[in-house]
Amino acid sequence: MLAQQIVNAISLGSVYALFALGFTLVFGILGVINLSHGGIFMLGAYAALLLISKFFLPFWIAIPVAMIFSGLVGLLIDVLILRRLRQRQASHLMPMIATIGAAILMTSLAQGLFGSEARRFPLEMFNDENLKLGNITIPLLQAGITTLSILLMLLMVWVLKRTRLGQALRAIAESPRAAALLGIPVERLFYLTSFIAAALGGTAGILIGLSFNAISPFMGQPMLHKGIAAIILGGLGDVRGAVLGGLFLGVAEVFAITFLSSEYRDALSFGLLFLMLLWRPQGLFGASATRSA
Amino acid sequence: MSAPLLKLDQLRVSYGHVEAVKGITLEVQAGEVVALVGANGAGKSTILLALSGLIRTLSGHVIWDGQDITRWRPHQRVSSGLVQVAEGRAILKTLTVLENLELGAYTQPGKPDLEAIFHRFPILKQRAGQLAGNLSGGEQQMLAIGRALLAQPRLLMLDEPSMGLAPMVVGEIFEILREIHLQGITILLVEQNVRQALKLADRAYVMETGSMTLGGTARELVDDPRIIAAYLGG
Numbered sequence: 001m002l003a004q005q006i007v008n009a010i011s012l013g014s015v016y017a018l019f020a021l022g023f024t025l026v027f028g029i030l031g032v033i034n035l036s037h038g039g040i041f042m043l044g045a046y047a048a049l050l051l052i053s054k055f056f057l058p059f060w061i062a063i064p065v066a067m068i069f070s071g072l073v074g075l076l077i078d079v080l081i082l083r084r085l086r087q088r089q090a091s092h093l094m095p096m097i098a099t100i101g102a103a104i105l106m107t108s109l110a111q112g113l114f115g116s117e118a119r120r121f122p123l124e125m126f127n128d129e130n131l132k133l134g135n136i137t138i139p140l141l142q143a144g145i146t147t148l149s150i151l152l153m154l155l156m157v158w159v160l161k162r163t164r165l166g167q168a169l170r171a172i173a174e175s176p177r178a179a180a181l182l183g184i185p186v187e188r189l190f191y192l193t194s195f196i197a198a199a200l201g202g203t204a205g206i207l208i209g210l211s212f213n214a215i216s217p218f219m220g221q222p223m224l225h226k227g228i229a230a231i232i233l234g235g236l237g238d239v240r241g242a243v244l245g246g247l248f249l250g251v252a253e254v255f256a257i258t259f260l261s262s263e264y265r266d267a268l269s270f271g272l273l274f275l276m277l278l279w280r281p282q283g284l285f286g287a288s289a290t291r292s293a
Numbered sequence: 294m295s296a297p298l299l300k301l302d303q304l305r306v307s308y309g310h311v312e313a314v315k316g317i318t319l320e321v322q323a324g325e326v327v328a329l330v331g332a333n334g335a336g337k338s339t340i341l342l343a344l345s346g347l348i349r350t351l352s353g354h355v356i357w358d359g360q361d362i363t364r365w366r367p368h369q370r371v372s373s374g375l376v377q378v379a380e381g382r383a384i385l386k387t388l389t390v391l392e393n394l395e396l397g398a399y400t401q402p403g404k405p406d407l408e409a410i411f412h413r414f415p416i417l418k419q420r421a422g423q424l425a426g427n428l429s430g431g432e433q434q435m436l437a438i439g440r441a442l443l444a445q446p447r448l449l450m451l452d453e454p455s456m457g458l459a460p461m462v463v464g465e466i467f468e469i470l471r472e473i474h475l476q477g478i479t480i481l482l483v484e485q486n487v488r489q490a491l492k493l494a495d496r497a498y499v500m501e502t503g504s505m506t507l508g509g510t511a512r513e514l515v516d517d518p519r520i521i522a523a524y525l526g527g
């Protein structure tokens with residue numbers, strides 16, 4: 001029973017972590033809180049749904065295509081909104097407000113195109129076998145979802161830690177200006193970051209859509225709140241922090257549902273967030289929220 | 294005289310309504326060391342930032358090796374050999390010394406020749422694995438210079454490399470600049486330490502509140518009563 005819940009918690013938490021990872025990358029590298037990340041999450045889920053149920057693509061093609069589509073939505077938001085605000089050296093508040101606008105637009109668009117009702121994946125297409133480990137049962141789908149989330153996170157951590165691109169991104173995260181003086185094409189890497197972050201966010205949307213088998217135009221907003229909670233728990237802009245924050249939220253939610261009741265799910269996770277902020281205002285890994293221009 | 298390596302033509306830069314650089318014309322010939330001196334707030338750093346493409350110019354032109362680069366992006370300028378060691382050194386403190394050096398060669402294809410840098414700055418080799426934020430001021434300046442050299446500069450611009458350093462370390466830094474120059478790299482040096490700067494430089498320009506007030510060979514300027522009164526404490 002407990003072991004089963006731990007498996008569920010890790011599974012949910014890993015998807016939250018994936019979502020939070022994209023969110024924190026944008027904050028860390030662009031220095032912007034992109035409040036349309038939840039909207040991208042939702043559009044990613046719809047893109048996969050459409051590709052699978054209307055274009056009858058197998059899911060192993062539909063998922064990568066939907067990931068790329070999500071990335072392109074993020075790139076578009078960067079080029080149309082964030083880039084202009086960067087050029088004007090707008091205050092931190094402006095990108096937040098502008099991306100709230102983008103999120104509202106995406107929600108209305110999805111409502112107009114697909115209706116307000118929740119939609120479902122044709123899950124017959126998935127193998128409904130279970131993995132059995134002792135007395136723990138893991139549906140194959142859930143195992144796949146968790147594996148994909150974890151692999152994507154490991155890939156991102158590897159890129160950031162071990163590659164030239166990752167070095168350049170970390171340089172920008174510390175100081176875009178110092179990075180530019182080294183000949184790093186900062187603007188181009190801002191675009192790339194927006195793309196990657198949105199692709200991760202969209203993937204989280206697909207995976208949450210699959211695991212709850214429900215997709216709605218309104219699924220982005222609550223996820224955005226969880227994302228904010230996860231990255232604050234972990235320390236703004238910190239990749240390890242976002243991953244741990246996401247996992248932690250997943251664990252908190254699953255245990256709240258198991259031992260209290262589902263109504264207390266959000267109350268518990270945000271209550272923990274509140275306590276965390278009292279104890280460590282900078283989050284688990286946050287050094288401080290300062291950076292040079 | 295041959296065409297200059299770098300020429301600023303009537304360059305104007307403003308921050309909002311404040312015009313920080315009011316029509317500056319300046320030349321650097323290949324092989325020279327040119328110093329740009331002047332009081333705090335004169336606009337020296339603004340000129341270097343505009344040369345690196347980090348702030349937009351209001352009007353005027355930057356001609357680099359015969360090409361008008363006024364609208365080039367910062368990374369294009371670095372790739373073409375116009376490299377700056379910025380004021381305050383712009384060290385990436387959360388990265389290691391080694392990573393800072395590797396990023397210095399970001400625009401260069403292939404593996405960076407770190408050994409040459411470690412040979413010149415042995416302390417950087419000892420500290421390669423440490424976070425650059427833990428280095429002393431002088432070590433950070435060496436890292437900044439070593440890192441800039443890895444970008445294969447044809448013109449190295451330095452903004453107050455002696456700032457905040459103990460006098461002995463300042464001497465060391467200027468000795469390094471002398472060697473770099475002997476190696477064939479052209480230097481544009483912004484300094485408050487006018488005495489040291491004029492010892493190293495072939496020519497110098499003097500700025501005051503956004504305008505050029507004086508220019509000439511370093512030899513002439515050292516003996517100029519205006520310079521002696523204002524900067525050399527004579």
Ligand SMILES: Nc1ncnc2c1ncn2[C@@H]1O[C@H](COP(=O)(O)OP(=O)(O)O)[C@@H](O)[C@H]1O
Pocket residue numbers: 308311313331332333334335336337338339340
């Ligand atoms: N980011 C900025 N915003 C507004 N004004 C600035 C900024 N940077 C510099 N200035 C102003 O521009 C003028 C020139 O500054 P600067 O180029 O830094 O001078 P210097 O390097 O010669 O000390 C100063 O009056 C300074 O106050």
Ligand SMILES: [Mg+2]
Pocket residue numbers: 334337338339380452
């Ligand atoms: Mg200055």
